[in-house]
Amino acid sequence: MVGPFLWMILTSLKTLGESQQVPPVIFPTVAQWKNYAEVLTTIPMLQFYWNTIITTILKVVGQVFLCSLAAYAFARIEFPGRNILFMLFLSVLMVPGQVFLIPQFLIMKDLGWLNTLTALIVPGLFSAFGTFLLRQFFMSLPKELEEAAKLDGCNHFQIYWRIMLPLAKPGLIALAIFVTLWSWNDLMWPLIVNTSPDKLTLSAGLASLQGQHQTNYPILMAGSVLAIWPMILVFVFMQKHFVEGISLSGSK
Template structure:
């Protein structure tokens, strides 16, 4: 005869656990609200770009109309063709490319070497020099406009790619970014390389630099975005439209005669397209690089 089974007695003071189905429903409800908030934030962030594209395909009468016309009846694709007739777009485009390449290469070389020196090497006045470099992050860049202009003018670099690109070949942020990465590299790798007879430069070039790929990728994207959109400094040192980058050229186009908003928006879309595609393709490297460097 089978023995009767007894139910386990309830422990006093303990609450009954909620049903799994109820927990799942509450979790799904919170996720739904999170998705709604994220979607609303995405719409708010994308709306200016959509408005810019629609403005570039409208007429000036539609742009100036009250109330504003959101969707143009007939798309004016000819506005993009007028960009090349009213602006030296191709010349300004190559100036932007040249400045961006020079600044990016300079920051990758100089900031990586400076970051490695501050993170892994010991030398006199290291703390003082590091404090001076990091103090640049606390001072607005407009403070340096007059001395930088005097230096560039003394070198005869006004209205040249070198004069526009020179102040951006090194940055305190890039040095700090690379220094944070090199601090996280295990000491055993550097010690093993030195036991094999490698000097400090060989350790940097053959051991540290190949490991810094994510941080170098993040620094590349950040420098490209900043250099491509730089406006104030090019306006100071360049006075001819042919020597200006795209950001400065489009800005000066707004005040020459009557402002043609449709052509200006079309030029802005064309100027933004290469960098937007580059960022979409490499945005994972930016996130990985910042994560590896310890920055938040």
């Protein structure tokens, strides 16, 4: 698992000739740290970072809030057709995401959102997976807490906000990590809806470094290292919550 990451780092420090040499050279003769400076001047890396951070934060906030609302309704509120509607939600997970690309693109075009960050953010504000994950948490909580809150005069939203959300913290963190990874690494959708360089995310911006006839692999790998290190730090520092969230969501 670590091998590709090590090869990426080593390639980012090679010259173009060393990166294409056969048989391959594992270690660079002289570390080419200038590759990292060159990638910052070749593409607007800071703009890509800003676009990625903004879209990721808004997607995380949107999914944590909206998915938790829907999950609470499916887990705790009795209404006609609840189970059937939830099965329809789950059916979305059985359809490949590529099927939705053309309809979503046409919707973005009709709304005039092409080449905007809005087109990257809005479709990712809600997910069936996030609803399913948090529903499992809410279903595992004792009903006595909800009954006691109702006796104290709390309505459904107050129960959701003051009682359920604090107890579902591991699930919320796990969902936030999932959404962060998905949003940060998303490639296909940003390439489809955005063509303007100042609206691209990191993954789509790095794809522009791949040439039609020749690719400067050291520059591409240097950009990949700069793009990937925030996600590595997120997973390293949040892996406890990540594992806890996955294990508890399957306990019901």
